[in-house]
Amino acid sequence: xxxxxxxxxxxxxxxxxxxxLAGLLIVLxxxxxxxxxxxxxxxxxxxxxxxxxxxGPSRSHPFGTDEVGRDIMSRVFWGAxxxxxxxxxxxxxxxxxxxxxxxxxxxxxxxGDVVIMRxxxxxxxxxxxxxxxxxxxxxGPNLRNAMLAIAFVRVPVYVRLVRGQALAVRERExxxxxxxxxxxxxxxxxxxxxPNTMTPVMVQATLDIGGAILTAxxxxxxxxxxxxxxxxxxxxxxxxxxxxxxxxxxxxxPGAAIFVTAIGFNLFGDGLRDVLDPRQRR
Amino acid sequence: xSIGNLVIRRLSLLVLVLFGVTLITFAVSHLVPGDPARMxxxxxASEETLAKIRESLGLDxxxxxxxxxxxxGLLRLDLGTSIRTQRPVAxxxxxxxxxxxxxxxxxxVLAVAVGxxxxxxxxxxxxxxxxxxxxxxxxxxxxxxxxxxxxxxxLVFYGKLGWLPGSGRINPFLAAVPxxxxxxxxxxxxxxxxxAFGDALYHLILPAFCLSFVHIGQFSRQVRSSMxxxxxxDYIRTARAxxxxxxxxxxxxxxxxxLIPTVTVVGLSIGDLLGGAxxxxxIFAWPGMGSYVVDSIxxxxxPAIMGFTVFVATGYVLINLLVDIAYLxxxxxxxxxx
Amino acid sequence: MALLELxxxxxxxxxxxxxxxxxxxxxxxxxRGEMLGLVGESGCGKxxxxxxxxRLLPEGHYRVPRGGIxxxxxxxxxxxxxxxxxxxxxxxxxxxQEPMTSLNPTIRVGRQIAEVIESHQRxxxxxxxxRAVSLLQxxxxxxxxxxxxxxxxxxxxxxxQRAMIAMALSCEPDLLIADEPTTALDVxxxxxxxxLLRQKCRERGTAVLLITHDLGVVAxxxxxxxxxxxxxxxxxxxxxxxxxxPRHPYTRALLETIPERFGxxxxxxxIPGSVPNLLHPPPGCRFHPRCRQVMDRCRSQRPPSxxxxxxxxxxxxxxxxxxxxxxPASGGGQP
Numbered sequence: 019x020x021x022x023x024x025x026x027x028x029x030x031x032x033x034x035x036x037x038x039l040a041g042l043l044i045v046l047x048x049x050x051x052x053x054x055x056x057x058x059x060x061x062x063x064x065x066x067x068x069x070x071x072x073x074g075p076s077r078s079h080p081f082g083t084d085e086v087g088r089d090i091m092s093r094v095f096w097g098a099x100x101x102x103x104x105x106x107x108x109x110x111x112x113x114x115x116x117x118x119x120x121x122x123x124x125x126x127x128x129x130g131d132v133v134i135m136r137x138x139x140x141x142x143x144x145x146x147x148x149x150x151x152x153x154x155x156x157x158g159p160n161l162r163n164a165m166l167a168i169a170f171v172r173v174p175v176y177v178r179l180v181r182g183q184a185l186a187v188r189e190r191e192x193x194x195x196x197x198x199x200x201x202x203x204x205x206x207x208x209x210x211x212x213p214n215t216m217t218p219v220m221v222q223a224t225l226d227i228g229g230a231i232l233t234a235x236x237x238x239x240x241x242x243x244x245x246x247x248x249x250x251x252x253x254x255x256x257x258x259x260x261x262x263x264x265x266x267x268x269x270x271x272p273g274a275a276i277f278v279t280a281i282g283f284n285l286f287g288d289g290l291r292d293v294l295d296p297r298q299r300r
Numbered sequence: 301x302s303i304g305n306l307v308i309r310r311l312s313l314l315v316l317v318l319f320g321v322t323l324i325t326f327a328v329s330h331l332v333p334g335d336p337a338r339m340x341x342x343x344x345a346s347e348e349t350l351a352k353i354r355e356s357l358g359l360d361x362x363x364x365x366x367x368x369x370x371x372x373g374l375l376r377l378d379l380g381t382s383i384r385t386q387r388p389v390a391x392x393x394x395x396x397x398x399x400x401x402x403x404x405x406x407x408x409v410l411a412v413a414v415g416x417x418x419x420x421x422x423x424x425x426x427x428x429x430x431x432x433x434x435x436x437x438x439x440x441x442x443x444x445x446x447x448x449x450x451x452x453x454x455l456v457f458y459g460k461l462g463w464l465p466g467s468g469r470i471n472p473f474l475a476a477v478p479x480x481x482x483x484x485x486x487x488x489x490x491x492x493x494x495x496a497f498g499d500a501l502y503h504l505i506l507p508a509f510c511l512s513f514v515h516i517g518q519f520s521r522q523v524r525s526s527m528x529x530x531x532x533x534d535y536i537r538t539a540r541a542x543x544x545x546x547x548x549x550x551x552x553x554x555x556x557x558x559l560i561p562t563v564t565v566v567g568l569s570i571g572d573l574l575g576g577a578x579x580x581x582x583i584f585a586w587p588g589m590g591s592y593v594v595d596s597i598x599x600x601x602x603p604a605i606m607g608f609t610v611f612v613a614t615g616y617v618l619i620n621l622l623v624d625i626a627y628l629x630x631x632x633x634x635x636x637x638x
Numbered sequence: 639m640a641l642l643e644l645x646x647x648x649x650x651x652x653x654x655x656x657x658x659x660x661x662x663x664x665x666x667x668x669x670r671g672e673m674l675g676l677v678g679e680s681g682c683g684k685x686x687x688x689x690x691x692x693r694l695l696p697e698g699h700y701r702v703p704r705g706g707i708x709x710x711x712x713x714x715x716x717x718x719x720x721x722x723x724x725x726x727x728x729x730x731x732x733x734x735q736e737p738m739t740s741l742n743p744t745i746r747v748g749r750q751i752a753e754v755i756e757s758h759q760r761x762x763x764x765x766x767x768x769r770a771v772s773l774l775q776x777x778x779x780x781x782x783x784x785x786x787x788x789x790x791x792x793x794x795x796x797x798x799q800r801a802m803i804a805m806a807l808s809c810e811p812d813l814l815i816a817d818e819p820t821t822a823l824d825v826x827x828x829x830x831x832x833x834l835l836r837q838k839c840r841e842r843g844t845a846v847l848l849i850t851h852d853l854g855v856v857a858x859x860x861x862x863x864x865x866x867x868x869x870x871x872x873x874x875x876x877x878x879x880x881x882x883x884p885r886h887p888y889t890r891a892l893l894e895t896i897p898e899r900f901g902x903x904x905x906x907x908x909i910p911g912s913v914p915n916l917l918h919p920p921p922g923c924r925f926h927p928r929c930r931q932v933m934d935r936c937r938s939q940r941p942p943s944x945x946x947x948x949x950x951x952x953x954x955x956x957x958x959x960x961x962x963x964x965x966p967a968s969g970g971g972q973p
Contacts, residue, residue, distance in 0.1 A: 027654065030654060037432075037435075037436065037439075136316065136320070137320070139313075139317055139320070140317055140320025140321060140323070140324060141324065143317045143318075143320065143321050143613055143616065143617050143620075144321065144324070144571075144609070144612075144613045144616065145571030145572060145574050145575045145612060145613070145616055146571070146572075146575065147572070147575030147576075147578070148571075148574060148575050148578075148608075148609055148612050148613070149324075149609065149613075151575075151578070151593075151597070151605075151609075152325070152328055152605055152606065152608075152609040153328055155597055155600070155602070155605050156328045156329060156602070156605075228442075228443060232443070232445055235445055236445065236446070236447060236579065239445075239447045239579070240578070240579075240582075240594060240597060241597060241598060242597065252445075252447075255445075255447060255448055255451070256447075259451060259583075262451050262454060262455055262459070263454075263455065263459040266455055266459075269448070269451050270448075270451075270452065270455075273445055273447070273448030273451065273452070274448070276445045276448060277443060277444055277445060277448060280442075280443035280444070280445070281439065281440060281443040283443075284439050284442055284443045285439055288439060533739065534734060534736055534739040534740045535739060535740055535741050535742040535743070536742075537694060537734070537740070538732075538733075538734060538740045538741065538742075538802070538805075539742065539750075539753075539754075540694065540726065541692055541694055541726055541727070541731070541732040541734075542726060542727035542731060542732075542754045542757075542805055542806065543723055543724065543725070543726035543727025543728055543754065543757055543758055543809075544727070544753065544754065544757055545723060545757060546719070546723070548753075548757070552753075553742055553745070556744060557742070557743075557744055631744065632743070632744055632789050632791075
């Protein structure tokens with residue numbers, strides 16, 4: 019099947035699955051909110067208003083206000099920028115590092131491969147949240163370090179993915195042929211190995227964005243990522259925690275935002291994986 | 301290859317991985333920017349104290365020697381001293397560990413008891429309403445921030461409905477249960493205190509449910525996909541062609557093959573449970589390791605944080621070893637029975 | 639009356655690109671105790687035919703717009719799943735091509751056979767097991783007691799296939815469908831398994847529908863043969879007749895391409911063209927684009943299956959030489 023036909027078929031399968039479509043829709047909406055936050059937020063997210071403290075959802079403040087009178091809806095909108103950006107960066111770092119290390123491991127083989135894979139096993143021996151937590155605590159509690167920590171923990175997944183592909187492709191005839199006429203390793207990697215890995219990597223990355231957003235929010239909740247008074251969803255839930263019983267809106271809306279965003283990425287990523295799974299195609 | 305050989309291989313891998321775990325933890329704890337001595341002793345110590353600490357801990361020694369001392373400490377089960385509680389970290393962890401374990405075990409039992417049948421049902425009734433609901437739940441479960449779920453559950457079931465308690469393991473006004481194992485459910489039964497047993501169970505419901513929420517979805521999804529794969533295999537077709545009844549096909553033939561990869565997933569989820577315990581315990585004021593480490597984070601109590609990390613990682617590795625062994629026992633092909 | 643009768647059976651698979659007409663009017667009759675070979679190239683629909691009899695195709699992914707399947711007078715298409723389950727194994731059994739994957743890898747062989755027995759007969763576990771062991775012995779598996787305790791991966795391909803035959807024959811079915819049972823086996827083992835199959839079915843009076851792409855297999859074991867092409871049966875008749883004096887142009891062309899007929903330096907014959915795309919099959923006779931004797935009529939009208947004395951052929955060239963289109967009850971059998 020030619021390229022265009024392939025894409026058309028994939029789109030057909032995506033369309034057929036309403037859940038996947040719903041996921042895509044959510045992702046687009048969230049992305050739009052993130053991009054347009056400065057324009058659509060009714061208030062300045064950091065603007066303090068002592069007269070409107072801890073007010074419930076109303077016409078003027080659809081999501082209510084926090085303990086210093088800041089509008090929660092605006093903060094949630096601006097939080098989208100932060101969370102989506104953070105999610106994308108975490109996955110971007112993990113994928114880049116993973117692809118690099120994985121191709122090196124898979125393609126060079128031998129002792130290098132063994133060492134790299136053992137190192138990856140060691141990282142994977144930790145429950146991911148625990149390691150990310152320890153790392154970001156050690157590096158210093160701020161959003162940048164949290165991102166690095168979470169990315170670090172995700173790298174082995176991509177290393178494995180790419181390495182597997184690299185190993186498989188390495189033995190194929192056209193690669194051997196390429197080597198015989200002196201092609202350099204980097205060229206072979208770029209030309210043959212990477213295109214083959216891109217699909218599973220893309221699927222995994224889409225799924226991971228949701229997870230990255232969740233983990234980043236979790237770390238912020240614990241006080242390790244975004245610090246108060248940043249308008250970050252996890253930090254907001256943490257701040258709203260002590261008000262949960264009487265001023266439920268404070269922690270509920272930011273948390274719901276995390277929930278919905280993660281659902282969007284996961285539904286879409288799941289659907290994408292089902293569609294691109296070679297066994298599904300006729 | 302016999303089982304014995306495989307186990308030996310796994311064990312040697314285990315040693316290697318544990319070595320790696322300690323190495324990484326050591327490396328991480330030395331990433332801490334700033335003065336490690338100060339980190340260990342806190343912000344208020346004097347210069348003299350700092351100098352003494354540096355010397356006694358050998359902080360001016362080359363790194364690999366420091367690592368050696370760290371390792372030998374670990375082998376003696378010495379995880380350092382907590383800055384916050386001023387007690388050995390190992391002691392602290394042991395005090396709080398049973399509470400977390402009790403919570404984690406209840407969650408796993410719940411997740412398995414609900415998730416596996418759900419997955420089977422979903423696979424057998426593929427593409428019907430049940431299947432769609434179950435799959436949606438799986439995705440929803442994976443996407444739910446645990447800390448938010450806990451807060452919402454607290455709000456609804458404790459705040460608004462008042463059905464379930466919102467904090468702690470047991471009503472402090474009940475007669476105290478003498479601590480034998482540290483598991484309230486067991487200890488209360490051992491001392492014949494059925495009221496306490498009931499109350500402990502009552503307190504477990506909400507946190508255990510929250511903790512298992514994600515995993516119910518994960519297990520059901522795994523079982524579903526394994527079942528679908530197995531149901532599509534040739535040998536199921538053969539059995540069907542020979543007239544084996546549907547019920548028997550599903551449970552005897554398909555499920556036992558589908559459960560094999562599920563075991564691995566269950567084992568891996570323990571790691572997530574340990575991470576999730578951190579969130580859940582915080583929200584429900586559950587006095588376990590999770591609360592301990594969160595308090596330690598607030599204090600930047602690095603010995604405690606690192607001690608927790610090593611402890612949890614080691615546990616996780618050991619559990620995965622057990623899962624691997626279980627896997628070997630379940631699949632006759634790998635066993636190489638002759 | 640025929641034991642199994644397929645009447646103008648049409649079967650299609652709706653797909654993204656359109657409807658695939660896997661079977662377009664299959665006409666077939668099998669009598670009690672006879673061994674009928676169903677031959678054709680890959681993709682001609684022989685496996686689909688076999689699976690449709692026992693309704694083993696994935697539910698919901700196919701349609702039967704026309705035609706019927708009748709077994710011992712009963713309409714199989716009208717049965718529900720419960721009804722089919724009672725037929726499977728007990729009245730009609732099936733063995734498959736891949737012995738490697740067709741047995742459950744985590745259940746011992748003896749247990750798998752015993753289970754089939756227990757499903758259909760009122761025997762206890764112990765009785766079923768001893769029956770399973772005696773079946774294994776009958777299938778000439780050495781040390782049957784030990785073999786029954788083994789897992790499938792511990793047996794060779796040939797032994798696994800024998801175990802499958804034992805399983806299939808355990809409840810003395812009236813019909814055994816064998817879908818390429820020897821294709822995945824070594825040539826020497828092939829002959830043994832085939833002769834075992836033939837002997838055991840003969841002893842029990844079980845009719846056999848043997849599906850294969852190998853004319854040699856058919857020649858050695860079957861009494862009658864049906865040739866399929868692109869979803870239809872183009873010719874049926876006694877084996878010797880069809881192989882020595884093929885009537886349908888496809889059968890003729892096929893027999894001309896058998897490599898053994900050629901000497902060392904001769905070019906191999908091929909049938910020009912290629913198998914039609916079942917999404918857009920050619921109008922008229924399916925074979926007409928490749929037929930040497932194609933007539934105008936062939937391009938637009940599909941020939942029915944014409945019946946002669948003990949044979950059928952679906953070709954316009956035979957219209958006048960036969961006594962008219964085959965009627966459902968006598969597709970090739972003795973009137």
